Amino acid sequence: MMRKRILVGSVAAAMLIAAGAFIVPPGSDANAQAGKRLPQLDTGDASAQPWKRYAGWPVRDASKFNTLANLASPPPPTAARKLTGPITGDSTKGAVLVADRNRGGSCLACHTMGPAGGTALPGNVGPDLSEIGNAGREDKWLFNYVFDARVYNPETVMPPWGGHGIFNEAEINDIVAFLKTLKSPAPYKTELDNPDKRPAPVEKRDNLDPIENPGMWAVDKAQELWKQKSAIGFSCNTCHSDPKESFKTWAASMPKWEPRLNKVLGVEEFVTRHTKATTGDTWLMETDENRVMSVYLHYLANGTPIKIDTTSAESKAAIERGKALSARKVGELNFACTDCHGKSANKWIRGQWLGEPKGQADHFPTWRTSLQAIWDIRQRFQWCQVNIRADELAPDAKEYGDLELYLVSQNEGQKLSVPGIRH
Amino acid sequence: MAEKPRLKLPKEAKKGEIIEIKTLMPHVMESGQRKDKDGKTIPRRIINKFTAEFNGKPVFSATIEPAVAANPYLQFTAKVEESGTFKFSWTDDDGSIITAEEKITVA
Amino acid sequence: MRNMTRRAALAVGAGAVTLTVVGWNQGAHAAAKEAADDVAKFTGGKAATQGKITIELPEIAENGNTVPLTVSVDAPMTAENYVSDVLVVSEGNPNPGVVTFHFTPLSGKAEAQTRIRLAATQNIVVVAKTSKGEFYAAQKQVKVTIGGCGG
Numbered sequence: 121m122m123r124k125r126i127l128v129g130s131v132a133a134a135m136l137i138a139a140g141a142f143i144v145p146p147g148s149d150a151n152a153q154a155g156k157r158l159p160q161l162d163t164g165d166a167s168a169q170p171w172k173r174y175a176g177w178p179v180r181d182a183s184k185f186n187t188l189a190n191l192a193s194p195p196p197p198t199a200a201r202k203l204t205g206p207i208t209g210d211s212t213k214g215a216v217l218v219a220d221r222n223r224g225g226s227c228l229a230c231h232t233m234g235p236a237g238g239t240a241l242p243g244n245v246g247p248d249l250s251e252i253g254n255a256g257r258e259d260k261w262l263f264n265y266v267f268d269a270r271v272y273n274p275e276t277v278m279p280p281w282g283g284h285g286i287f288n289e290a291e292i293n294d295i296v297a298f299l300k301t302l303k304s305p306a307p308y309k310t311e312l313d314n315p316d317k318r319p320a321p322v323e324k325r326d327n328l329d330p331i332e333n334p335g336m337w338a339v340d341k342a343q344e345l346w347k348q349k350s351a352i353g354f355s356c357n358t359c360h361s362d363p364k365e366s367f368k369t370w371a372a373s374m375p376k377w378e379p380r381l382n383k384v385l386g387v388e389e390f391v392t393r394h395t396k397a398t399t400g401d402t403w404l405m406e407t408d409e410n411r412v413m414s415v416y417l418h419y420l421a422n423g424t425p426i427k428i429d430t431t432s433a434e435s436k437a438a439i440e441r442g443k444a445l446s447a448r449k450v451g452e453l454n455f456a457c458t459d460c461h462g463k464s465a466n467k468w469i470r471g472q473w474l475g476e477p478k479g480q481a482d483h484f485p486t487w488r489t490s491l492q493a494i495w496d497i498r499q500r501f502q503w504c505q506v507n508i509r510a511d512e513l514a515p516d517a518k519e520y521g522d523l524e525l526y527l528v529s530q531n532e533g534q535k536l537s538v539p540g541i542r543h
Numbered sequence: 544m545a546e547k548p549r550l551k552l553p554k555e556a557k558k559g560e561i562i563e564i565k566t567l568m569p570h571v572m573e574s575g576q577r578k579d580k581d582g583k584t585i586p587r588r589i590i591n592k593f594t595a596e597f598n599g600k601p602v603f604s605a606t607i608e609p610a611v612a613a614n615p616y617l618q619f620t621a622k623v624e625e626s627g628t629f630k631f632s633w634t635d636d637d638g639s640i641i642t643a644e645e646k647i648t649v650a
Numbered sequence: 651m652r653n654m655t656r657r658a659a660l661a662v663g664a665g666a667v668t669l670t671v672v673g674w675n676q677g678a679h680a681a682a683k684e685a686a687d688d689v690a691k692f693t694g695g696k697a698a699t700q701g702k703i704t705i706e707l708p709e710i711a712e713n714g715n716t717v718p719l720t721v722s723v724d725a726p727m728t729a730e731n732y733v734s735d736v737l738v739v740s741e742g743n744p745n746p747g748v749v750t751f752h753f754t755p756l757s758g759k760a761e762a763q764t765r766i767r768l769a770a771t772q773n774i775v776v777v778a779k780t781s782k783g784e785f786y787a788a789q790k791q792v793k794v795t796i797g798g799c800g801g
Contacts, residue, residue, distance in 0.1 A: 175580055221796075221797075221800035222800060223800070224799070224800055225797070225798050225799045225800035226800055229798045229799070229800070240771070240796065241793070241795060241796045243798060310793075312709060312710055312793060318710070321712060330549055330567075331549045331551050331565050331566075331567045331616070334567075334569070334614050337546075337569070453799075468798075469798025469799070470795075470796045470797060470798040471710070471793075471795030471796040471797070471798075472712075472795060472796075472797055472798040474798075489712075489713060489715060489716045490712075490713035490715045490716075491715075492571075492613045492614070492715065492716075507799040508799065543712035543713045561758035561759055562758075574767070576744050597756060600754075600756060601752075601754050601756070602754060602756045602757055603751070603752065603753060603754070603756075603757050603762070604751075604752040605749055605750065605751050605752065605762070605764070606749065606750040606752070607749055608745065608747035608748055608749060609745065609747075609767075610740055610743050610745065610747065610748040610749070610766055610767045610768075611748065611749055611764055611765070611766055611767070612715060612716035612717075612764075612765040612766055612767050613715075613716070615764070615765075616763070616764055616765045617762065617763070617764050618720075618762065618763035618764070619751070619753075619757060619761065619762045619763075620757055620758045620759045620761060621756060621757060621758055622727075622755075622756055622757070622758030
């Protein structure tokens with residue numbers, strides 16, 4: 121899809137202001153919020169365009185596969201592939217391939233496979249295959265199940281390893297040869313290695329203690345930023361002099377449908393567009409200023425149960441679109457959001473716990489201890505996509521808006537607690 | 544950009560009480576193990592030493608290696624017999640020393 | 651705890667230098683030997699007695715970038731008899747050194763907490779030195795989780 125919108129620039133804002141499109145009403149929050157139609161920049165993008173993937177995130181060509189904005193993946197097979205003879209793969213090579221984390225996390229992400237990978241923290245999304253060699257499965261069935269399991273089970277969450285070209289036929293022969301050697305229970309070294317006995321992670325840290333959660337430092341930074349005057353002499357404080365009072369529930373009502381843009385706006389995009397239209401500052405989504413401001417605005421509403429508009433026709437339609445997107449298979453690994461966080465929720469992919477949608481929206485933006493960084497919900501969406509080998513969209517993509525609205529609708533009643541702290 | 548260290552300790556204590564002190568220093572703790580986009584090693588830059596003293600007497604210190612996580616956190620205890628001032632210091636690889644003080648009243 | 655003589659530890663330490671941390675297993679071995687070397691330097695080759703030390707680490711760390719570690723040593727902490735230094739080394743990081751805590755009688759307790767980086771599942775070794783020149787040691791394994799989606 122080509123983007124026709126104009127880039128956000130200070131020129132555009134200056135023109136808007138000069139044209140009298142927006143006049144800063146000095147004084148109280150009541151003034152600022154008197155009109156339903158809040159000042160916002162209705163043209164241009166709210167994030168860097170064209171979107172450039174973060175340095176350090178893997179770069180792959182995923183153009184042949186679905187994204188949340190585009191359909192491109194090859195269709196599922198209609199018939200099982202015929203084998204020309206019995207499988208003569210190399211089981212030793214197969215044992216290495218099933219544990220190769222450069223191939224979409226490896227088979228061990230979802231299956232225990234006897235001694236493969238040292239039986240170190242396998243997952244349990246799929247069945248334990250440690251005794252598959254005793255199951256009397258035919259070579260053809262085993263081959264096709266690995267090549268593209270959809271031929272036997274259209275509802276499977278298993279990636280089409282052969283169908284999407286992640287493993288070639290020779291490699292799948294090796295994998296099948298290895299599977300046929302598996303005839304005894306997994307030799308777990310510790311109980312923690314067994315995904316059926318591994319205790320689910322429990323988050324016990326006090327996420328609002330700045331000595332526990334460096335994400336809290338954003339709250340201090342945001343308060344400085346709140347009063348920092350822009351080039352044209354305005355700050356957030358110009359209109360919102362009592363943010364603690366005026367924003368004590370607002371973030372819990374977001375995201376929401378915005379008719380002027382025909383899309384769902386979350387807190388982050390709102391900050392970008394509203395700031396541009398008022399102070400003239402450019403705080404694009406997923407920049408430091410935007411992140412700290414989003415943390416602060418959520419923080420001010422902490423303890424408020426999430427309650428968004430789920431009843432207006434526009435919201436209902438957006439939620440339905442978000443729901444459909446959450447079930448769309450995307451990327452080389454061919455996962456839908458609902459594959460991992462629905463069908464396979466509360467299970468292990470390798471050593472990582474798959475959470476369910478409820479409980480995922482109340483702590484964003486969140487501090488990620490593994491990265492020592494604050495991530496907002498859109499960045500989390502982006503990373504999930506890249507991880508399953510799909511191209512991510514720009515943070516302000518309308519598809520993410522619909523998806524965010526659907527996700528948050530499943531979190532209604534959950535109390536905000538931002539910034540969260542997660543691994 | 545030097546950020547302020549974070550401290551958490553009681554303002555008051557009883558004589559002879561063992562109090563808990565939590566400290567955290569905002570710092571990237573660049574390990575010297577990471578490589579940049581061009582494959583060049585990013586030079587090490589860490590907080591390599593922390594000290595805590597009370598009324599000029601050493602209470603606790605730590606010799607810190609790159610295996611301590613970013614934003615180095617140290618929690619320890621102190622036995623306080625009198626009112627006074629804790630002084631904390633963090634030494635950066637670049638030679639700079641950041642200090643912070645906190646008073647406590649002992650009854 | 652292995653009771654290595656200083657000379658033996660230095661010898662394996664020197665051998666370990668030629669290994670680079672590329673493959674995990676190779677790296678793990680090198681670091682374990684270097685860790686023993688660090689311990690030998692700390693104890694001056696003296697044997698350390700198992701015990702008196704409690705190591706708190708999560709059994710399974712969700713990531714290796716910031717793993718909470720608490721070390722406490724059972725000691726009177728009087729002017730006459732206290733734990734002066736506690737060495738923490740890693741057997742599975744690129745370098746063995748993690749942190750050394752230095753206590754005084756004013757510490758009240760020989761107990762400290764920090765957050766550490768762990769390259770992978772490994773042993774953490776802790777050695778404590780008392781003001782009387784005694785050494786105590788303990789070790790604990792911590793599993794660092796393996797991500798689901800891979801690289």
